[in-house]
Amino acid sequence: MYYTEYLPRLNSISVVLDVPKGFFIDVSTKIILKDPHQLSIQSSQTILDFKLPLPITKFSITNLALQNQVLSFKLVLPSIKPDDSSVSTFMNQLDQKWSCNDLKKTPKSNNNHTFQFVCANCETPLIRSEMYTFKDMPSEYWYEMMDFWHCHKPESDHDHSHDKDYKGVLVPHDDHTVIIGTYYLLQKSNSNITDNVTCAKCGCILGEMIQDNVLKILKWKISLVYADQQERFDSKLFMYNSIIDKINSSATRRFKFKLDNAWKYLWVMNLGVKATLNGDTLVNALKVAFTDKIQEKDEDSYELVDIPYSEIVGSFINDLSSMHSKLPQSINCLTMGPTNFQISLISP
Ligand SMILES: [Zn+2]
Ligand SMILES: [Zn+2]
Incomplete structure (x- = not known):
């Protein structure tokens, strides 16, 4: 599994990929651009190819780390004009x-x-x-x-x-x-x-x-x-549009939904995300954290989203879970205090 995400403020692409057992980095390991959309990691025993969220020509590498069969690094891009993907x-x-x-x-x-x-x-x-x-x-x-x-x-x-x-x-x-x-x-x-x-x-x-x-x-x-x-017409589009609309019209990015008398809490971490996930390219995606349980004192910071179509909320929650399960394990969860969030993406 792999996940790459363009980080506009840092003008770089973060890369996280699961590597096979026994993978190691040595002087012979090369990271090369096969074409503007595809990067290849080539070591003596393994070749790992993956897709990039946007075409690049030049890059430098920072923050390279290999731990527990997870390889992560950042591709720093030469300065380009600022991204215009505001909300x-x-x-x-x-x-x-x-x-x-x-x-x-x-x-x-x-x-x-x-x-x-x-x-x-x-x-x-x-x-x-x-x-x-x-x-x-x-x-x-x-x-x-x-x-x-x-x-x-x-x-x-x-x-x-x-x-x-x-x-x-x-x-x-x-x-x-x-x-x-x-x-x-x-x-x-x-x-x-x-x-x-x-x-x-x-x-x-x-x-x-x-x-x-x-x-x-x-x-x-x-x-x-x-x-x-x-x-x-994918009902996901309705949920996506509704969330964007809500963010545009209110000061918060934290929302709660009710499904079958249980609460789901959603925190929108990033908007307009360009990313690749196991071969799929995501554009204008929302990167979100979601959970069933938060601390009682945080309850008021989540704004109620009242969707009157329970089947829509149900399939939205299913989509969140299935996207979550496609992310590399090393980045698919987030713990804040006693609260455990699952990370997911919503793409239009
Ligand atoms: Zn009919
Ligand atoms: Zn009311």
């Missing part, structure tokens, strides 16, 4: 999936883009593009995301309910308009969808009814079909 700019670079702009990738016939949204479970067509006009939720309504973040108060002193408030959210006012939000579609009516917002064919839940009898269809419950393509 706000990298958020803007992410095209919203299935926005009007994104849907322009679908083929055109008679001047109209042709695509369908189908039930993700049974693939019954739900929305055919030729029957509707599509509109994005205007950008001034981006606080739609804030549904989930409004509450900063501890559980105890509560004088309001957590019923979602859709005031200010634009809703379609006729039957042939579909409004596209960041993670949902809004429709006035649809003969393929029941009043309980389930698929009329297979009965699986597609979303919920909101004010004025508007259907709110969750993007991860449907698939986009066009030409010979079929696309899913």
Whole structure:
């Protein structure tokens, strides 16, 4: 296993890799660049190749250490112009999936883009593009995301309910308009969808009814079909966007989620991470520490994140655990006082 991460402030790449038993470094050991994206460690008995998070041409090596079959070092890069991946700019670079702009990738016939949204479970067509006009939720309504973040108060002193408030959210006012939000579609009516917002064919839940009898269809419950393509909306993207949005709008990077009556605590350590992990390249990832248990005195420093879709939180926690298990053991945990964190990454 290996992990490399670009450290913009130090203009260097940290490298951690598990090496085979008996690996040692001597005068014949060479660290060479095979190509701008690939580094190779060559000793008399072993060759270890690994991918870099960004292309490089020159480097020097510091902090070389070999301990317990873990080799670690830093590649210091010649000075380059500062990285522009601040939080706000990298958020803007992410095209919203299935926005009007994104849907322009679908083929055109008679001047109209042709695509369908189908039930993700049974693939019954739900929305055919030729029957509707599509509109994005205007950008001034981006606080739609804030549904989930409004509450900063501890559980105890509560004088309001957590019923979602859709005031200010634009809703379609006729039957042939579909409004596209960041993670949902809004429709006035649809003969393929029941009043309980389930698929009329297979009965699986597609979303919920909101004010004025508007259907709110969750993007991860449907698939986009066009030409010979079929696309899913990964609910992970919703969690990722939600966390970025929360960081941008509040002073904290510590959050707590509730799943099956148990708390999960998440601390976002780094944003906009460029890294490689066992052959995969991660861009704009979040490096996070998570745990089930913190000290009682720290409870207030974690802000409640109220995600009303438990299946989304569940698969998010699963993703965190599986990413965690891919990291080299020497760097996959962090102990702070009595609290043990597991390290993981969230990539969009
Ligand atoms: Zn269905
Ligand atoms: Zn509240």
